[in-house]
Amino acid sequence: MIHRRDFLRRSVLSGAAFASLPMIGAENSTTTPSTSETLVKTLYDSLTEAQRGPLCFGFDDPLRSKVSNNWHITEQRIGNFLTADQNAMVREIFLKAHSDEYAETVLKQVEHDSGKAGFGDSSIAIFGQPGSGKFEFVLTGRHCTRRIDGDSVAGKAFGGPIFYGHAAGGFNESADHQGNAYWYQAQAANRVFQMLDGKQRESALQEKEAPDNAATIQLRRQTGDLPGLAVSDMTADQKNAVRGVLKDLLMPFREVDRVESMKLIEKGGFDNLHLVFYEEGDLGNDGVWDNWRLEGPHLVWYFRGAPHVHTWVHISDPETPREPRA
Numbered sequence: 001m002i003h004r005r006d007f008l009r010r011s012v013l014s015g016a017a018f019a020s021l022p023m024i025g026a027e028n029s030t031t032t033p034s035t036s037e038t039l040v041k042t043l044y045d046s047l048t049e050a051q052r053g054p055l056c057f058g059f060d061d062p063l064r065s066k067v068s069n070n071w072h073i074t075e076q077r078i079g080n081f082l083t084a085d086q087n088a089m090v091r092e093i094f095l096k097a098h099s100d101e102y103a104e105t106v107l108k109q110v111e112h113d114s115g116k117a118g119f120g121d122s123s124i125a126i127f128g129q130p131g132s133g134k135f136e137f138v139l140t141g142r143h144c145t146r147r148i149d150g151d152s153v154a155g156k157a158f159g160g161p162i163f164y165g166h167a168a169g170g171f172n173e174s175a176d177h178q179g180n181a182y183w184y185q186a187q188a189a190n191r192v193f194q195m196l197d198g199k200q201r202e203s204a205l206q207e208k209e210a211p212d213n214a215a216t217i218q219l220r221r222q223t224g225d226l227p228g229l230a231v232s233d234m235t236a237d238q239k240n241a242v243r244g245v246l247k248d249l250l251m252p253f254r255e256v257d258r259v260e261s262m263k264l265i266e267k268g269g270f271d272n273l274h275l276v277f278y279e280e281g282d283l284g285n286d287g288v289w290d291n292w293r294l295e296g297p298h299l300v301w302y303f304r305g306a307p308h309v310h311t312w313v314h315i316s317d318p319e320t321p322r323e324p325r326a
Contacts, residue, residue, distance in 0.1 A: 034092075034096070035096060036093045036094075036096040036097045036137075036148045036254075037130070037148060037150040039089055039092055039093045039096065040093060040126065040130045040135070040137040040148055040150075041130035041131040042089060043086060043089045043090065043093065043126075043137075044056075044126055044129070044130045044131070044135075045131075046083075046085070046086055046089070047086075051081070051082070054074055054075065054076055055074055055076065055124060055125055055126060056125070056126050056127075057125060057126070057127050058127065058128070059127045059128030059133070059134045059135065059136070059152070061127055063125065063127075064125075064127045064136055064138065064160070065160055065161070066214075067145045067160070067161040067162065067163055067214050067217075067312075068140075068145065068163065068213075068214060069142075069143065069163055069165060069212070069213075069310050069312075070141075070142045070143065071140055071141075071145075072122075072123035072140055072141065073123050073124070073125045073138050073139075073140045074123045074124065074125050075123070076123060077117065077120060077121050077122070077123055078090050078119075078120055078122050078123065078124060079117055079118075079119075079120020079121060079122075080120070087120065090122070090124060090139065091107075091119060093137065093139070093148060094107065094110075094119075094122075094139060094146065095107060096254065097146055097148060097253065097254055097257075098252050098253055098254060099251060099252060099253060099254055099255070099258075101251065102251060102252035102253075103252075105181050105252070106164075106181065106252050107119065108181075109143070109164075109166045109168075109181040109182075110122070110141060110142075110143070110144050112166075112168070113141075113142045113143045113144075113165070113166060113167055114141055114142055115142075121141055121142075122139055122140065122141040122144070123139070123140055123141065124137065124138065124139050124140075125137075125138050126138075128152065130150075133152075134149075134152035134153075135149065135150065135152055136148065136149040136152055136153060136159050136160075137149070143163070143164060143165035143166060143167070143309075143310070144163065144164060144165075145161070145162050145163040145164075146158075146162060147159035147160055147162060154317070155264070155316055155317030155319060156315070156316055156317070157257060157260050157261040157264055157315035157316075158253070158257055158261070158313065158315070160314075161214070161217055161312070161313060161314040162313045163310070163311065163312055163313070164182065164252075164311050164313075165182070165308065165309045165310040165311055166180050166181045166182055166308065166309045167308035167309070168180040168181065168308070169308070170308075171307055171308060172307040172308070173283070173305075173306075173307060173308045173309075174283070174284070175283040175284025175286055175288070175290075176284075177283075177290075177305065177308075177309070180308075180309055182252075182303075182309050182311060183305070183309065184248060185245070185248050185249055185303060185311075186288075186289075186290065186292065186303055186305050186309075187288075188244060188245045188248045189245050189275070189277075189289075189292050189294070189303070190277075190288050190289060190292075191241060192238065192241045192242055192245060192275065193205075193277055193289065195237065195238050195241055196229070196238065200229050200233065200234070200238075203228065203229040203230075203233070204228050204229035204275055204276060204277055205276075205277050205278075205279060205289075206227060206228070206276055206277070206278055206279070207278070207279050207280060208278065208280050209278040209280040209281050209291045209304065209306075210278070210291075210293060210302060210304075212304055212310055214312070216300065216302050216312055217300040217302065217312045217313070217314035218300075218314075219297065219298060219299075219300065219314065219316055220295075220297065226272075226274040226295050226296070226297075227274060227276045227293075227295075228274040228275050228276025228277075228293070228295070229274060229275050229276070230271070230272070230273070230274050231270060231271050231272070231273045231274070231275070232271040232272070239270075239271075242273065242275065242294075243270075245294065246262070246265065246294070249294075249301055250262070261315050264298065264299070264315050264316065264317055265296065265298075265299055265315065267298070267317065267318060268296050268297050268298035268299060268318055269296065269297070272296045272297055273294060273295065273296040273299065274294075274295050274296065275292070275293075275294055276292065276293045276295070277289035277291070277292045277293075278291040278292065278293075281304070281305070281306030281307075282306070283305070283306050283307075290304075290305030290306040291303070291304045291305055291306055297318070298315065298316045298317065298318050299314070299315050299316075300312065300313070300314045301313050301315075
């Protein structure tokens with residue numbers, strides 16, 4: 001088990017040290033900048049045997065690939081199962097998995113949706129052994145599934161399917177989704193819809209929304225199976241607007257995940273993407289589509305804004321057929 005002073009020297013995260021950081025991602029100039037992956041190893045090394053028992057699993061355990069909108073991957077909540085130093089590490093692992101611009105916003109969303117316990121209501125699991133082979137760290141809770149894998153999971157952006165959401169204004173949000181951390185993404189997609197002509201809108205708009213569960217991000221490998229308007233049938237300016245939507249979708253996450261995601265999306269074919277909007281769930285009946293989906297043979301990004309935001313994400317290499325488990 002790591003001595004407290006050694007932990008503080010290596011991560012500079014505990015107590016007042018964490019609070020005094022001038023900005024997310026700021027590092028001591030005399031140390032090597034830490035990443036979520038290096039902090040996962042530090043966390044793993046700090047666990048006692050009693051902690052490892054319920055939190056650590058083999059890399060191939062099927063639990064690793066599960067995703068849901070509101071779940072705990074292990075029964076233990078970090079707030080009362082981990083030490084203060086370990087909780088600070090988990091918090092920083094989470095922050096570093098996001099961009100500097102959005103990390104605090106995303107953290108506040110998780111704290112808000114987790115209730116009185118805040119971020120401490122999250123649960124974690126570590127698969128494999130960090131630092132000596134393949135591993136993956138998974139953090140879950142309400143409206144949150146995040147993964148850190150150090151590229152251990154071949155051909156999967158984010159290390160596998162993820163989930164994010166927000167109920168900023170209660171379970172039933174208003175049509176403008178005031179205060180929602182992610183509504184800007186739907187606004188970007190709706191701007192694309194406004195650019196479409198009548199025939200394109202007929203192709204893009206469907207009546208019934210997709211299911212709100214992990215099955216919705218099982219990949220359909222053939223382009224012909226995909227609903228909605230194909231990017232290949234869009235004009236150049238419309239295609240640029242779709243690229244803008246992708247940028248907005250990826251903006252909350254750290255650069256390494258944004259880059260990997262775009263590489264896999266391009267590999268699957270940007271023109272093979274389809275954009276679909278759902279009439280069902282139109283809050284306020286205002287023609288601003290709360291539920292929509294960007295999908296390709298190797299990508300599903302499903303944004304469901306009614307009654308509040310749920311977002312399911314799965315990006316895969318064409319040569320990696322493994323599907324998420326419900």
